[in-house]
Every structure is written in structure tokens, then in C-alpha cells.
Amino acid sequence: MSNKYIGQSVTRLDARDKAMGRIKYTDDMCDKGALVIRVLHSTVANGIVKKIDTEEAEKIPGVVRVFTCFDLEEKHYYPTAGHPWSTDPAHQDIADRLIMTDRPLFYGDDIGAVVAEDEVAAAQAIRVLEKSVEYEELPFVLDAQEAMKEGAPQLHEKYPNNVLAHTEIHMGSVEEAIKEPGLTKVEGWYETQPVQHCHIENFICYAYGEGDRTVVVTSTQIPHIVRRVIGQALGMDWGKFRVIKPYVGGGFGNKQDVLYEPLCAWISIQLGGRLVKLDVPREDTFISNRIRHAIRYHITSWMRPDGSFAARTIKAWCNNGAYSSHGHAIAAKGLNAFPQLYPCDNIDGETWTVYTNRSVAGAMRGYGMPQASYAFECHAEDCARAMKMDPLEFRRKNLMPVGYYHAFSKNELYSDTFNQCFDKGAEIIGYYDKVKKYKNQTGDIRRGIAVSTFWYNTAVYPIALETSSCRIVMNQDGSVQFQLGETEIGQGADTAAAQMIAEELSIPVSMVHPVSCQDTDITPFGTGVYASRGTYTLGFSVRQTAMLLKEKILEAAHQFTRMPVYNLDLIDGKIVRTTDGRELMSIGDLALSKLYTTDGSQHLTAESTYQIKSNAYSFGCCFAEVEVDIPMCRVRLLNIVNVHDCGQVINPLLASGQVHGGQSMGIGYALSEKLMWDEKTGRPLNNNLLDYKLSSFMDHPRLNAAFVENYEPTSAYGTKGLGEPPACPVAPAIRNAIGAATGLYINELPLSPHTLFREFSDAGLINDPWRKEEQGKEGR
Amino acid sequence: MYDMKALYEAESVQDAVRLRLEHPDAQILAGGSDVLVQIREGRRAGAEFISIYMLDELRGVSIDEEENIRIGSLTSFSHITKDPIIQKYINVLGEAVDMVGGPQIRAIGTIGGNTCNGVTSADSASTLMAWDAVIELTGSEGTRRVPIKDFYIKAKVVDIRPDEIQTAILIPKESYENCFGHYIKYSMRNALDIATTGCSVNAVLSDDKKRFERVRIGYGVASPIPIRAYSAEEFIKGKEINEENIKEFALTVLQDVNPRDSWRAGKALRQHISVVMAERALKECVKLAGGEADE
């Protein structure tokens, strides 16, 4: 049956309020009288805090209290990752963080906090305190492979050689397979860089006492998990906390970690429940929240003359920064994807997650796949070139075939999704003509076009618990409110859920109201949004709950119409007798009657939890066309098209918005974004929005999103993940397009002027007569 | 909220001068797009400030009796770009300041502030340097005029006396008469960015448009303060307009620029870009002046 609301570009439910400026984010809700907290950060990359002299700071007018790492009576180490908890200790995240530590492990670690009446006094106090900390400085290490070597500084005793985890995969026998004659070996190192989420609303939370409990209002993706972690961090019952999540100004994974909520709650408690607000300045967001894992790959493939893979090996070193946060999950996801994207019988793969004295890496849109996609697709391009095959044809030949089944995750590729996406994208951008047009150019300014794809799945089954709960309450006029554990952070989860409920109950979307701001005291349990699970996961509990409610509605309808339930249905807000199509009463009349009847009055409501035991492949591709100005070492992105198979699209307008956002993050990842540290001092160099080159309006061409809708059989409404996939294929597509234009295929990100100048000089594309002697392999 | 010990608001230029004398260590606040940010970062926190933002008398562009183009020091970047006199005689300055930050920064930022904070990356500085601008300062003893190349002393230090404020920037007639300029800003992104290197070239061609009568070239971020590449200017003076001379002109700039090596950009990259920009900017000037720069 054709859908009435699903698949429609329904306007975002909160769009009007946001366009009027009356939407309330955390800072907008906080009372003016709140005290301001500023965190005191370590100014050494590795060390021990011997003493912090707080006397001078405490004298500054306006300073209310100064806390230091020595004020913790008991040290409660806690995990910060936004993962569902597990009763099996082997599955629990590593609990290695303190709200304030006397053992800073990176420049920007939290060693104290100031509470003041306004931000000026707080900043004055911080500047004074920073000069009155006595450290025992220790040597530090910033690179992942360096950190694994003997003699490198050890961050955590329980993890020798700073290796948080090391996993391997083996299939068939590489040793044997490479003995086959006539094989071509292709090898490459691929380097991805640390980047940051840069959501425009910095992390912010405030806390105050209420009865014998503490309320924490915070900008987060995972309110229920935040409550659990605050309890763990403070060594108190989890029920002693109530977490409220107002509208959020972007998260992208940074707010899928528990950041400063525990410290803020603890300070409020120390001050007898006073209202305290902790808002993180942009400079601290860059280094003291979470960043994306920088991963270095070494991939080798042995190709048969017909362009198929005989054997493949992969090694990946994943720089995790100073604390575990999400731990090995990011590296593991990349490794797990390697044998699936380009299946091969003989594969050896291993990956390490390594501690370094750098900002903590956590979840960021793609969760390891943008890095892996860059390595896999650069390597695939290199293999295609080695075999003198058209890159697109090479991919069509080697990519995961239809019907592929992955035993561990029970995922299955039900449709010819790769080819469908390639065809659609090639047609939109005019790929084939442009490939011909741009063959062997010679001028200073050259153009190139290329395509890349990626592997992605939806949600985290079977690696972790996948559950979603929903409550729907019907009002006397037949309209409903619904509550969900899945949080709205700008991706449109509320609107998608409303469309699903409208479809299931057959009432207009205007009668479906989200209770958007989750409150752990009221909202049914849910682990929040991450891993592109939003629409997919909530679909299960929403449909199940809506069906339960419909059952109650039809039973009530039976009471007032005498017709048997199986002859009744709910269509366009009316109770209809299916045998002859007659409309018997409106849903509003029914709801009113059922509530106020003196014979069996009942409030029509339903609530249920659904544990999801399935996953879904969500693939797609990106076509990028670039113009390279070789002398100026600049790349201009002319056109870009992403085609995604995310199953049935619930809301095309919002879905294309998600693709645009992912493309934008991918463009920055490819061309300009990179967090840098001073090798000598371990100090971050560009932790502000001026020196960290986020793409501006003038760095983007028009963005194009297209969809191939293969209904996902395992999904409640045929949907699959779409939040993260668009960020994955863009960087490799741009790299390959630059290669197509200049013949130079660069294995390092970002492809900024610095990188291009060095590579163009080495390759002789740039020859500065005055630099004849110096040109050559400059240090990577 | 900003950490200021005190804020004094000047109502007139004389008032500003009086406040400068009364509060010797108070710093001047014009548009504030740099100073306010440095207060928040801590560098200027807790200082006293004299705000001259309200002095409308220092805004506007005009031609004075000596036919200098007179730009009031508090004229905002966006107003300079849109000003008819600028567009007619020294459009390159309007283009240069139109590359500062974003539209909102250009609405608040002033050309006086941009030059007074003595930063080599200031987008207006390299062009003003290339057009031999003259800085007019007003103090208790009246006004004083300083050529811009003497105004910059060293990084972040300019020739402004304790009782003075900058009141105008003048472009002499012989500097702008049938002279055509082009500015290239090399930065890592196309908006909201500081120049990695800035190159401003202007040229006066011979009447038959075949030779270079005068060429001036200024650089930002090629040394601690904005500079002129005099050797290149000397080389090209009077030379015929052709590819070979232009290329040689571009190479000669290396004798004048000495960019430093930093994490923001390597020395080799800055040198390379300086040469490429010199060539391209000069070719653009020739085209603007109606000459033939053979492609």
C-alpha cells in the first residue's frame, strides 16, 4: 500500500520554532544567577601535579571556590563512552577517567576547576592558577607507532607498550595464495589526520540540587547514559541524578561521550546544590573534548591478471589519545569492514589501538569508517591503476556481490546496491564524458573526476546491546504525544518518528507531537543516537508501540460500535468498518468517549521496548570533480554527487540534508582540516576556529544528494543508516580526482597546499629554479 | 564580558588626545575585531581602554585640496570597498580589504585598526605599502604625517606617540594617477582566514602600453612587517612588457622576501607562492591597464 506520510518531505517539526529563534538550547534555559565554572587544564603533555597553590586565585574578587585534583576524597575511575552498559565485565568500557586528575596525560587534561560569579573573574583565576601549578614533567609521545616502541613513556600500567587492544583477522592462507604465478603486488601507506567535530554549540551543562537529588541539564546525545556515568563517576546511586537534554546545537559524536557532566554535578553538590554552569570555550572544545582517531594504514594486495584479488593484508595503527573513551571499537570496525568491502579468500589483518599523550579520540561521524574508506579506496584506485583498469570497472568487478552474507553480524546484501549507485551518480555528474575530456592534460590548471565508495552498517548489533523504547499517549482529541530514547540533535529523528506514527495510526502528522527534550525521570530508557542508528532503531519500537496502541483503539471502538475488531480499521483519523468501508466515528470522538465513559474508562496509551537483533548494510558512493591550480597548490572542488542506498527514505528533504552535511565534513576532511601539536612541547597549535580550517561557505560548490531506495527487509520501515555514510567516500573521491587531474595520487590527508606543494615539488610538477638542490624527499 | 579595568569613551579627536595623555597606559580601541579578541585570550586582559569607535568625524573617503585620497582611519572595510572614490582611483584597496575575514568582520573592522596593530598579515597593509600611502596622526601638538614604510617599525610596533591617534590614511595623487593594481591573498580557505602570504602589485604603463613605466609590489607575511620588493621594482622599471621580463621580475622578488618557517607554512612554500603571485598579479595589472600580457 502506498504510504501517506512515509516518504513525504514533511517540514521538520521544530523548523518554525528554530526559524523564529524561540527554540531553547541549554544556555538559553539557564538562569542568570548561575555561578560559572571554568576548568583548569594541564599545560604539560605528560606529568604529575605536585602542588597547586590556590591562595592567590581565591582572593580574586568574584571567585567563589577553587577546586583541585587534591580535593577528591575517593578516586572513582569511570568510563566516558556513550555505549550501553554491559553486565558482562569483559564487555564493559575501560574506566580510566577521573573528574580531576593529578596525573595529566595530555596537554588540556582536567586538573582543577574554578567557580566564579562571572566569566571574567573565572578567566582571571584560571590565568593565575595556570602559573601556580607545580608539575613533575615526564617525557611524552604523540605518534601511535612511536608509543608502541620499547622505552616509550607508559601512560597506563595495565596496558604495556601503550597498546589498548590488538586484534587480528585471518582467512585462508596469504602465504600460499601469493605463490600463485603472475600476480601483481600493490602496496601503500595511508595516513589520516586528527580532526574535530566543530559543532557550532560548544558543550555546555548546568546542575542544581532538587530534594536530595541533583538535576543536570546538558547538551548531549545520550541522556540516559550520562545519568549512569555521573553515578559511576561520583560513586553514588544512579537514581540520585536526573538528566535533561534540551535542544542540541550539533553533536556529531563528540556529545556521544560523557564530557563535563560529572564534574559539574560534583561541584554543585560540593556547593550544597547551588546552580552552577559549565560552558566550554571553543579553544577547550578542540582539545579537551573528543577528536577523531588519526589512523595509519599499510595495505598490500596481490592482483591476478584479470584484476581480481588473490590475497590481501592490512595493518592499522589507531591513535587513541590519552584515555580509552570508546576504546578499540573504532579500529575494530575498520578491520571488520576490510574483508567485506572487497571480499577475498586470503586475508591477514591486524589493528592496534594505542594510547598517546594527545587529546582523547572518541566517536566522530563515521566511527573509524571515514579513515578506513580513505585507505581502502585510495588502495583500490592504486590497484586499478596498477592493473591499467578503469577505476569504476575495477570496483564493480571486486566489490561485495549481491547475496553476500556475513556470519558474525548476520548482515546480507539483498540488492545490487553498488552498481545502482554508481550508475545513478555517473549519470548525474556526467562521469564518463568528463573522464574522456580530462585525459592527459598538461596546463598549469588541470581537472579530474573520480569515484569512491565505502562500507557501512547500521547500529551496533551484535557488538553491543541495541534497544529502543517508545511511549505514545493519546489526547481526548485523538492527537498523540510520543517519547523516545533516541534524541533529536538536528538530524531529524523527531520528524521521522512522527511520520512513522502518523502512518501507523493513519492520522495526520500535525496530530503527532514529539516530547523532544528527553528527561531521564520521564522519558523511556534509550541509549540516545549514534552509529546512524536513529531512524532504523527507533522504527522498531515506534511501530511496535503504535501497533499496541492501535489494538487498544480498535478494542475501544468495538465497545462503542459493537463491530468485531477484525472488521474495524483506523483510516485517515476515522474508525472504519472494513466490510463496507463505512466511517463509524472519528478517532477524536472515540478517544473522548473512551476516556470519559463511566463504563470502563481508559486512557489510551501504549509503551514498549524493542531489542533489535539485526543490522543492515548501508552503502553508497561519491563522485568528485576537481580543478587543481598546480603553481598555487590549490584544489577547487567543482562538482560533487553522493548516491546512497539507505533503504526506504522516510523524508527526502531531511535525508538530503544529512547527505549534504556528511559531504561537507568529508570536504573539510579531504582538503583543509587538521589538528596540530607542537612536537617539542606537546602543546596544541591550532585549537581555535581561525587556525583550524573548517570549510566556509566559499569553500563549497553546490552539493548533490541522490538515493537508491532498496527496501531493507530487516527494518521496521525498510530504512537503513544515513547519518554517517555520507562522510565516508568524499575524501578518497577528491584524492582520486586530484590524481586523475595531475597523475599524483597522494596517500596523506589533508590535501592542503602544504601537502600538495611538497608532493608536487617531489614529483617535479613544481620546479623552482632557485631550489634545485633542496628538492627531494622532504620528511613526511 | 570583557576583562577591562576601565573604558574611556572619546567624544572627539581632541577628547581622545586628552584621554591618551590622562591615561598613558590605556590602549586604543577602534573596531575591536583584533583587540577584543586579544583581551579574551588574556594578552590584553585587565588593561584600560580608550574607545574611539564613536568618532564619526574619522569616517569617510574624500579627495583633499592637495588631491590626496583621504581615508578616515575609522572607515570600515565594507565602506572602503563600496566607496566610489576608492573604486575609481585605487580599486585594488577595496578588493584587498574585501578579503578580510567575513562580511560581519568587514563591517566592524577599520583600516586604522588594521594598520595600527602592526601585524604583517593585515590585508590592507601590503596594498597601502605598495601605493606609498601616508599615515596621518593627530596628537596634542597637531597632526603629523608619516610614510607607511616608516610607520611600521617592527612586528606589532608602529610609530604612534603616547598622545596620538591615527586619524587618516592618504594616497598621494602621483601615487594613484593612471595606476592599476591587483592584490592576491593566499590563504588556506576562501573566507574567515588570515593571509599565509599577501601580494599587491600595481603598474603604470607607457603611453603605448608596451613598457612598464613604474611597478610597485608589496608583500604581507613575507617578513615581520609589510615590505616592498624594491629589487624586483628596480629590475622591471622601463622594461618591455613580455613573458620573459615578467617571469624574471617574479624571480627577483626572492631577493627581498625572507619569510620564516613556521607550522602555519614552510619557508619554501611561502617563497614559491610569492613568486607565483608576483607573476600573476603583474599580468593582471597589465590587463587592467589595457596592455597585452601574452598568455
Next chain:
Amino acid sequence: MSKQYKVVHCTVNGKEIEQIVDVRESLTDMLRNDLRLTSVKKGCEVGECGACTVIINGEGFNSCIYLAVWAEGKEIWTLEGLTGPGGELSDIQQAFVDEGAIQCGFCTPGFIMTSWEIVNSGKEYTDDELRKALSGHLCRCTGYENIFRAVKKTMLRHLGKYEEAELVNSQGITEYPEPMPFK
């Protein structure tokens, strides 16, 4: 050291305002904390992200690096002022809603104020000029695409070019002229 206060007289969203401020306050502080106009957002406090943009005497400014005392005698508009008395959205606000130009919504207020200035300027901006005029705002959710569409459509409608406005969504792929040796 005693605090310095000053009374600021200005019009905000069409209403005469007399507000006493601490001279150290930025205009964002005054608008958000004193006048409770919370549509003005703080993203960086250094004039980079544009989330705090308000219109002062017809021009867009980053209110975070604009002293409150400088608002003396100025006419200021924030997003709250664009909505009609009965809650009617102006056409630029409606375009942001219709074109899916809003996701998390944190950069939206700043973007709409600059867009309001553009579409009411009566000028026809080329695509590059439009990008430059909007380049004072950073957004991480939308990749700027639907914002570009919303602003271009509204601009064209203001100029009476309705058919051309409807074509905006279909021009995703741009054919650029052959590359000159240099631009």
C-alpha cells in the same frame, strides 16, 4: 576597583530600549542576558562563527565582538524581531523552513539575519557574490547547500523572478568555463 555602568539608549526590534549595562559587556551579553533575546547565540566569542550576528543600522555585525556601549543610538534587529506580531514568518524565515536549510538550528539565527539583509538589499547577487555575502557564518550540519537555495530563491522572488527561483533546486551540477592559464 568599582564597576563602570552606562545607560544605553537604542531601539531593539523596533522597541525603544534604555538598558543599564556594565561597560565590559559585549552586545551579545546585553541582548542575551539583559534583554533575554536568546536567539543570539554564542559559538566562539571571537567573531569567527557568525552565530551571534545581528543587524545594526542595516548592516550585519558579530555582536560578540561589539561592545554594548557602542549600541548607543543604534537600531538593532535580532531574529525575534523578524517574526510578525501574529507569529507570521517573513519570507526568508519561511524559505529556511521550506528548503530544509535548518537542522540543529544553532547557526540559523545568524544566517537568517545576514540573509534578511541580502534579500532586502534589492540587489541581484551572482552565485559567487551570494556565497561571499554569506561567508561570515560557519555551519557543520547543512554543508551550506539548502541555505544557499533558500537565500537565492528568496532573493529572486524579491526581484520578481519567480520561474528562475523555482529552477534553483535543479542546478546542482555547474559547468565551469574552460580553465584559463590563471584566473
Next chain:
Amino acid sequence: MASQLLMAKSPEEAISAKTAQAAFLAGGTEVNRLGSSVDAETLISLKKCSGLDGIESDAGYVTIGSMCTFQQLIESDKVPAYIREAAHFMASRTKRNMATIGGNIASMRRDSYMIPALIAAGAVLELAGSGGSCRIGIEEYLDKAAEYAGCLILSVTVPEKIKLMSKRYSNTAQSHAVLTMSAAVCGDGIVMAAALKNSGIYRLMDFEKALKADPEMSDDDIISWFRNWDAIRVEADMFGGEDYKRYLMGVTACDFRAGLASGSGKEVES
């Protein structure tokens, strides 16, 4: 609501600012309350006005500054007991911290805590007006209220040692009194005054004469005297019927006569 507030630094400044549309603001319990009887364009605050808050005793008399609050009176050792007792009639401590003696007099409340006692004590007010300052008895001030309305009360002077009794009738400590009466020995006779809610503040001269003429009047005679006294207006209202009010005055007069005669008057030494 007043649109302008002036902070007078001296009585002269206060007086020069006093126009028809301006009103003095003393403690503020009357001027600032909701539904206040005072409705002025400008308020002239006396809070910072010099010279109005002292309490001096000199040759058997005490001069109290008009801006002294009721609580200051109570806590002062110079102020005679009968004044402190009257001040206690204002039950709310917080109100006593604000209300001033000058303000209480100037507002001429029909249920004034203070005025009957001042009349009985023969208090003398020092007033300052546009024409300069003068000293008049409180009765004259009350009788010619309109004439003195523009003047500023500077101080109140009362005798230190006199025998004076006061009585106040109200439902609760906080509620308005239906009747407040005071009486004092003056020479060979008694001076008596009464503040009757919704009626007025009276010097009971007629009764004093009647008592003087027939000192042996019986209590019943006194009670019936008051029942028939038609010189003042007594009406029934929420505070009580006419007979009730007249009876109250009568029985109180009896108590005063007995109290003052037997020397057990509240001439409590400080």
C-alpha cells in the same frame, strides 16, 4: 506610580521641591503600599535628609526628629514610656523599622497609633515651609491640616514626665484599630483624645469640661454621656455599631479617670 524620585539632602532642598504634584516620602509604609492614599508625580525622599533623625531631651522635654522610626523610638532610652507604648501599637516589627513618627502624623490616619497620645501629651511640632519654620501644637496642625499640608515636619517635642494612659481596640495585633484613646493628667484636669476609625481624631474637650464640672460622675453617667454626645459623627461599619463604639469610648474614659486618679498611671520610669 510616581515617575520621578528626588533624594533631598536637606530640609530646604525638600521644601523647595515641594509642589502640588510632589509628595514627601518618609518611611514609605503609607506612600509605597498598593492602593496608597498618596498619588504624586514626584516623590521627595527624606531618607538622606540631614537633621531629621535625632532624639534630644532638654529641660523635661524630649524632641524627636520626624524621620525617627517607630523601632528607634522603642529602643531609645530618652523617649518617654507612653510614646514607646503607643509605638508598640504597630505590631509588625518590620513595619516599625520603616514607619516614621513624622510620616504617621502627616498621614493623619483615623486609626493612628500615635496621634491620640501626642494630643494628650500636648505635643508641639516644628514645621518648615516655604515661608520659614514655626512651632505649633499638634491639635492646631490637625485642625488646619490643609494649610500646613505643604509643610515638612522637622520634629515633635513632648513632655518627659507626665501621667498618660493609652488604649487601643482591634481584632488582631496587625489589624486597624476601631478606637485608639489616650488621656493624661494636665494641671488639675485630664486631657483626653480619641482616634475613631472612619470618623476622625478628636480632642474630647466637651467631656473634659463635663468631668471637670462634675468630677464625681458615675461610670454609668460617663457611658451615657458618650452615648448621647452628638458633636462627633459615629456610624456603624465593619468595625462595629454606633452603640458599640460609643460604649467603648465611655468605658475607656472611666478606666482613664480611675487610672489617672489613683496614680497608677503608666508613668513608668525609663
